[in-house]
Amino acid sequence: MTDDHSRELYDRALSVMPGGVNSAVRAAIEPYPFFVQKGDGGHVIDADGNRYIDWVMGLGPLLLGHDLPEPVRAGIQRNASEGPIYGTPTEIEVDLAEFVVRHVPSVEKIRFVNSGTEATTSAVRLARGYTGRNKIVVMQGGYHGAQESTLVEGDAENPAPSSAGVPQSFAEHTLPVPFNDEDAVREVFEEHGDDIAAVMTEPILANHGVVYPEDGYHEFLREITDEHGSLLIFDEVITGFRVGGLGCAQSEFGVTPDLTTFGKIVGGGFPVGALGGRAEIVEQLAPSGPVFQAGTFSGHPVTMAAGLETLQFAAENDVYDHVNGLGEQLRSGLTEILAEQAPSYTVTGTDSMFKVIFTRDGPGANSLEEQCSNGCRQRPTCPRYDSCPKNAADVKNAETDRWRRIFWGQMKERGVFLSQNQFECQFVSYGHTEEDVEETLEAYKEAL
Structure with a gap:
């Protein structure tokens, strides 16, 4: 992937807008954000022609995706x-x-x-x-x-x-x-x-x-x-x-x-x-x-x-069945991946929202059989209960720098656009497909 045009645009933006952006979170991507040219279903295409599966969805407004019915x-x-x-x-x-x-x-x-x-x-x-x-x-x-x-x-x-x-x-x-x-x-x-x-x-x-x-x-x-x-x-x-x-x-x-x-x-x-x-x-x-x-x-x-x-x-139409079904597939798939590769981390979300929190000191992989299988539900009988986030401080104490400085870029290189930091949610839209979910899960496997 090349990002020459995004870099040029950001250089211009720094001259005329504080931080080069019009909303602070957009500058969380380092060393600079990529600039989007257009959306396509559940994807975005940036100014350099790179295509990404988009799980940001404008930070939530796009229930139907980029291609409106x-x-x-x-x-x-x-x-x-x-x-x-x-x-x-x-x-x-x-x-x-x-x-x-x-x-x-x-x-x-x-x-x-x-x-x-x-x-x-x-x-x-x-x-x-x-x-x-x-x-x-x-x-x-x-x-x-x-x-x-x-x-x-x-x-x-x-x-x-x-x-x-x-x-x-x-x-x-x-x-x-x-x-x-x-x-x-x-x-x-x-x-x-x-x-x-x-x-x-x-x-x-x-x-x-x-x-x-x-x-x-x-x-x-x-x-x-x-x-x-x-x-x-x-x-x-x-x-x-x-x-x-x-x-x-x-x-x-x-x-x-x-x-x-x-x-x-x-x-x-x-x-x-x-x-x-x-x-x-x-x-x-x-x-x-x-x-x-x-x-x-x-x-x-x-x-x-x-x-x-x-x-x-x-x-x-079947909008909620579609987006909630894909959300469940994502969270369930992520739960299985984490159990093998990063058992201390926590899958969160419900319906068409999802996130992986890089929590520390979670239970060992051999004790996860009874864990929440579709995103954390704060269930006291879950083996993750004592280590899963209960409030904002718990999330802040997770490996937020690793998420942003290493993991986010690894996912971007694999064509997956996640929210700009550990804190912002990610969203499924009506424009996403099962193929998008499978490709994203494979990217998580490689990047974690």
Whole structure:
């Protein structure tokens, strides 16, 4: 493989864009990222003509893959040809809103915005406005967009900004706790319960190694927030319409939050975010309530068409059977490979999400007969249970440098494009095939 053109493009980009990119994670590839020219089904082709099996899928939005089915493409093109934006409501945004309300358990009303960050920012503001409280409980390592209220690290006793430009006074209202740690949540409610507006969590810690919740964890969050008059917010920007099908992850776990944030798939690959939930809460958004939220491009007709056509196609075809089946093949195949070649490592993921975490000090190969066979499920009887990741710190303690500096490049050389670091999830699309899965598994065998 040659990458001369990508290197030239990156050299030009460094002169006009900070770090040569428009989103920080894209620069995680060293010494420079490859530039994509086009997509083709479950593959991408870079600026030098190299072809890769693409398991990044735009970091999640592309449920259908790069080649959109004809009815989806036609619906998008029809709306694009009629005009880009009007500054007034359109029927297509009502259609998409009705679809989401019909299928997602928590959503009685919805507000469309322009990104997952905008959705989570609005959710925090809405929770504070609705409850009259200030503090937000978040999970350490969870990602809720580039917003001041959640760019916070440390713990509940010593929260601190995780980015320059975020005032300490903002961070003091955010209480980070470890994912899957009920005792830590109880402690923050004992100390701050009267001022906690909401607990915000991803149903699955999907931006930090794909960490599955322990049995009963979400039910516990539902109970303790109800007990203290706080809201439970599920950030389903990643899991929405990918885990649990059209009902999203909340339907799979059987827990209904007060508010849900969306992004990625709900816009069919175009810029989007959304915030939905109980009508009495969402009605607090302007103009029907006192919590201000607005945006010129919110409910953009082309994005709304892309989202609606994508979800309708998924509802009427075998999309979820296809992507979840390939996801299971990948995770099962990886589990078998690791048992032979790297028994301390952990396969994670569910439905059409997957990842291999380079965990340390796992059980020996001769004790893995009863392990989770299709991705870690936090099952106490699994021989991996004591060493599999329970929270973000566990993932951070894995061999993250080896994953990024050695393994990622080995997979790229074999024509497989994985997410840019140990933390980001990987996704199966409707454009992928069983041949893609088999080729990827062979690449894992050689690269591990």
